[in-house]
Amino acid sequence: MKLICQGAEANIYLNEKDNTIIKDRIRKTYRITELDNRLRKSRTRSESKLIGKAHNLGILTPKIISTEQDKITMDYIPGKRLKDTLNKENIKTTMTTIGKIIATLHTNNIIHGDLTTSNFIQKEKDIYLIDFGLGSISTSTEKKAVDLHLFEEAMESTHSDLYQPAINSMQAAYKKNYQDSEQVLKRLEQIRKRGRYVKR
Numbered sequence: 001m002k003l004i005c006q007g008a009e010a011n012i013y014l015n016e017k018d019n020t021i022i023k024d025r026i027r028k029t030y031r032i033t034e035l036d037n038r039l040r041k042s043r044t045r046s047e048s049k050l051i052g053k054a055h056n057l058g059i060l061t062p063k064i065i066s067t068e069q070d071k072i073t074m075d076y077i078p079g080k081r082l083k084d085t086l087n088k089e090n091i092k093t094t095m096t097t098i099g100k101i102i103a104t105l106h107t108n109n110i111i112h113g114d115l116t117t118s119n120f121i122q123k124e125k126d127i128y129l130i131d132f133g134l135g136s137i138s139t140s141t142e143k144k145a146v147d148l149h150l151f152e153e154a155m156e157s158t159h160s161d162l163y164q165p166a167i168n169s170m171q172a173a174y175k176k177n178y179q180d181s182e183q184v185l186k187r188l189e190q191i192r193k194r195g196r197y198v199k200r
């Protein structure tokens with residue numbers, strides 16, 4: 001097994017024999033063992049459930065193979081992180097797809113919690129969404145708006161040159177595919193203003 005990524009919360013291993021990924025939530029020694037075990041277990045279960053839910057809605061995600069206490073085994077998606085594939089030529093179609101994905105999530109009250117271009121994998125023309133580790137289920141307009149805002153901030157810091165066309169295409173698709181998008185976008189505007197106010 002090959003360690004392919006060491007995150008803050010989990011180690012990601014690739015099993016090249018059967019092309020599976022193992023997301024292994026690591027122990028945090030600063031937490032009491034009992035609490036740590038409980039947290040890792042509940043986050044693992046929650047992530048696995050949310051990936052399954054999104055998958056059932058037709059969003060491209062890895063298929064879950066098994067879930068243990070602190071490990072999720074899932075399909076390996078051979079591709080590149082969107083972070084490394086976004087460019088001027090593909091920005092419009094890619095962001096339209098992403099807007100549609102987020103619209104589907106929010107229509108079904110799934111908050112992803114970590115929408116960045118590192119958590120989308122492009123495999124040929126397909127865009128997969130991964131990493132529901134900070135996700136939740138909620139009908140909250142605020143939480144949905146924060147989900148969008150995080151994505152905007154991530155785009156701004158990693159792809160500032162593509163920011164405006166990216167956000168335009170993403171929002172157009174979000175509006176088209178999510179009935180209650182208007183109130184979320186209104187809240188997003190308020191959150192942006194709050195952000196600007198705090199930054200000054």
Ligand SMILES: Nc1ncnc2c1ncn2[C@@H]1O[C@H](COP(=O)(O)OP(=O)(O)O)[C@@H](O)[C@H]1O
Pocket residue numbers: 004005006007008009010012021023062074075076077078081118119121130131132133
């Ligand atoms: N199913 C998968 N297929 C391919 N690569 C993956 C898969 N799951 C994770 N990765 C890779 O590992 C990285 C970290 O995984 P992720 O689930 O995002 O963990 P973290 O919570 O640490 O961000 C991803 O950015 C991606 O490059």
Ligand SMILES: [Mg+2]
Pocket residue numbers: 118119131
């Ligand atoms: Mg991630």
